[in-house]
Amino acid sequence: MKISKIVEKMQPSGIRAFFDLVLGMKEVISLGVGEPDFVTPWQIREAGIYSLEQGFTSYTSNKGLYKLRLGIHRHLKNKYGLDYCPDDEILITVGVSEGLDLILRSIINPGDKILVPQPSYVSYGPVTELAGGTSIYIDTSKDGFKITPKLLEKHIDKKAKAIILNYPTNPTGVSYRRKELEAINKVLLKHKILCISDEVYGDLTYDFNHIAFPTLPKAKNNTVYFNGFSKAYAMTGWRVGFACGPKEIIAAMTKIHQYTIMCVPITSQMAAAEALVSGRKSVEQMKREYNRRRSLMVEELNSLGLKCSRPQGAFYVFPCIKSTGLSSMEFSRKLLEEEKVAVVPGTAFGACAEGYIRISYASSMDNLKEALNRIKRFLERRK
Amino acid sequence: MDEILEILEKDGRASVEDIAKMLRKKPQDVKNAIKKYEKEGAILKYKAVINKDLIKDSESEIRALIEVNIVPQKDLGFEKIAERIYSFPEVTSCYLISGTYDLLVVVEGKNLHTVSNFVAEKLSCLENVRGTATHFLLKKYKEDGVILKQKPENKRIAISY
Numbered sequence: 001m002k003i004s005k006i007v008e009k010m011q012p013s014g015i016r017a018f019f020d021l022v023l024g025m026k027e028v029i030s031l032g033v034g035e036p037d038f039v040t041p042w043q044i045r046e047a048g049i050y051s052l053e054q055g056f057t058s059y060t061s062n063k064g065l066y067k068l069r070l071g072i073h074r075h076l077k078n079k080y081g082l083d084y085c086p087d088d089e090i091l092i093t094v095g096v097s098e099g100l101d102l103i104l105r106s107i108i109n110p111g112d113k114i115l116v117p118q119p120s121y122v123s124y125g126p127v128t129e130l131a132g133g134t135s136i137y138i139d140t141s142k143d144g145f146k147i148t149p150k151l152l153e154k155h156i157d158k159k160a161k162a163i164i165l166n167y168p169t170n171p172t173g174v175s176y177r178r179k180e181l182e183a184i185n186k187v188l189l190k191h192k193i194l195c196i197s198d199e200v201y202g203d204l205t206y207d208f209n210h211i212a213f214p215t216l217p218k219a220k221n222n223t224v225y226f227n228g229f230s231k232a233y234a235m236t237g238w239r240v241g242f243a244c245g246p247k248e249i250i251a252a253m254t255k256i257h258q259y260t261i262m263c264v265p266i267t268s269q270m271a272a273a274e275a276l277v278s279g280r281k282s283v284e285q286m287k288r289e290y291n292r293r294r295s296l297m298v299e300e301l302n303s304l305g306l307k308c309s310r311p312q313g314a315f316y317v318f319p320c321i322k323s324t325g326l327s328s329m330e331f332s333r334k335l336l337e338e339e340k341v342a343v344v345p346g347t348a349f350g351a352c353a354e355g356y357i358r359i360s361y362a363s364s365m366d367n368l369k370e371a372l373n374r375i376k377r378f379l380e381r382r383k
Numbered sequence: 384m385d386e387i388l389e390i391l392e393k394d395g396r397a398s399v400e401d402i403a404k405m406l407r408k409k410p411q412d413v414k415n416a417i418k419k420y421e422k423e424g425a426i427l428k429y430k431a432v433i434n435k436d437l438i439k440d441s442e443s444e445i446r447a448l449i450e451v452n453i454v455p456q457k458d459l460g461f462e463k464i465a466e467r468i469y470s471f472p473e474v475t476s477c478y479l480i481s482g483t484y485d486l487l488v489v490v491e492g493k494n495l496h497t498v499s500n501f502v503a504e505k506l507s508c509l510e511n512v513r514g515t516a517t518h519f520l521l522k523k524y525k526e527d528g529v530i531l532k533q534k535p536e537n538k539r540i541a542i543s544y
Binding site: 019023028032034122292293296365 | 386389390394397401404405406407538539540541542543544
């Protein structure tokens with residue numbers, strides 16, 4: 001059987017081999033994990049179990065449980081003053097990942113282009129191409145890994161239809177202040193570029209309040225906002241996300257969703273609804289813990305000579321390893337083989353991130369400290 | 384609560400230097416704050432939480448929770464009689480409780496016999512003690528916020544985006 005051309009052409013993730021190497025090794029301290037080290041808070045797990053005991057095992061409406069959509073409506077209203085109607089402006093998806101696939105398939109006609117600032121989460125480019133679009137990658141490495149109006153203007157052309165913004169950013173932890181976002185928003189409105197805003201790490205913003213993109217002036221009608229329960233509530237395995245946006249766009253996304261997914265598993269939706277009711281305190285507790293680890297990591301890595309700026313969100317630091325003379329991949333592979341510490345080479349997130357590695361501090365303080373000792377030893381051998 | 388206390392409550396061995404890094408404070412300031420908490424008695428002591436189920440030697444102890452009904456003393460209320468009770472070295476914790484009895488006393492001893500002896504010979508015969516009910520502890524599931532199980536295995540896959 002011949003595989004379709006579009007899939008054949010897709011870049012097999014260059015670091016698959018490295019991932020396999022990590023997975024095949026025992027007793028590795030992994031700082032390569034893109035999910036919280038906390039287990040889902042008990043009251044949320046309990047709500048999932050209870051829903052099963054009660055016999056909630058059926059399909060839900062395509063859009064998702066009304067109870068959950070209403071909870072999201074209230075949450076966004078309280079937190080950001082955002083008003084999305086639970087009836088037709090909110091869609092429950094299988095994580096943000098499904099939501100991104102839906103939006104790209106909903107808006108792309110053959111030849112359309114999508115702007116993707118890099119380094120970025122790995123799926124943005126491939127999913128764009130699956131939907132028949134072309135990605136325009138924007139190298140942000142010279143601007144502190146931030147997209148700027150200048151960079152945007154330089155890359156926008158007539159076929160550019162949307163941008164995928166992600167902040168706080170995986171893998172860099174970078175986030176934006178209101179002024180920076182307003183400047184970006186102006187350029188997008190001027191060129192009629194839709195903003196696809198992946199804000200799944202929004203709740204994990206440390207130094208200032210997270211600004212939701214649709215709250216910017218005139219942005220709401222030009223933005224599809226994505227968020228989910230995975231990162232903030234430590235619910236990665238439940239696979240629940242949501243999309244909020246103008247109702248024509250949500251309706252288009254729902255069309256695809258109803259044929260491909262039908263609905264998100266009801267147990268997960270029940271648990272997510274509970275998360276909004278009783279999970280906020282746990283989110284704050286986890287955030288405080290991440291914040292302490294962040295400070296420790298930034299300080300220690302810099303003192304080891306791996307320069308890194310202080311990330312404002314998510315649970316990643318993105319140190320520069322150029323001083324070692326190794327490439328990202330060499331550094332990661334050698335560190336794994338010699339010291340059994342796993343990190344992710346920056347190049348997994350775009351060629352422009354050569355010379356950087358992603359370190360996740362979603363790991364216990366003891367693990368982090370032991371990993372730092374090993375990295376220190378590793379670096380000393382190279383002096 | 385001060386984050387310094389939050390960190391120490393979880394890990395009494397966290398070093399001043401690490402706490403300073405975590406909170407972006409000067410080590411000297413953290414040191415002073417801890418000293419102050421110790422002096423005020425906000426930090427009483429540092430100890431390890433030990434899962435005694437895993438220590439199967441002749442020293443292992445059993446524990447009982449004892450409900451104690453007492454007659455409060457004029458002018459002194461419960462204080463004086465509580466002091467007489469909690470001063471026994473066998474008593475590891477002592478709380479004044481609302482409800483059907485007054486003091487909840489936690490007692491540790493080598494075996495059933497020593498604990499019963501303590502209750503019969505020391506506690507019950509105190510002048511102001513009206514009655515006691517002793518509950519022997521069969522199994523500990525969680526203590527001081529720590530679930531007493533061997534460390535759970537890591538369930539996450541080792542690397543992901």
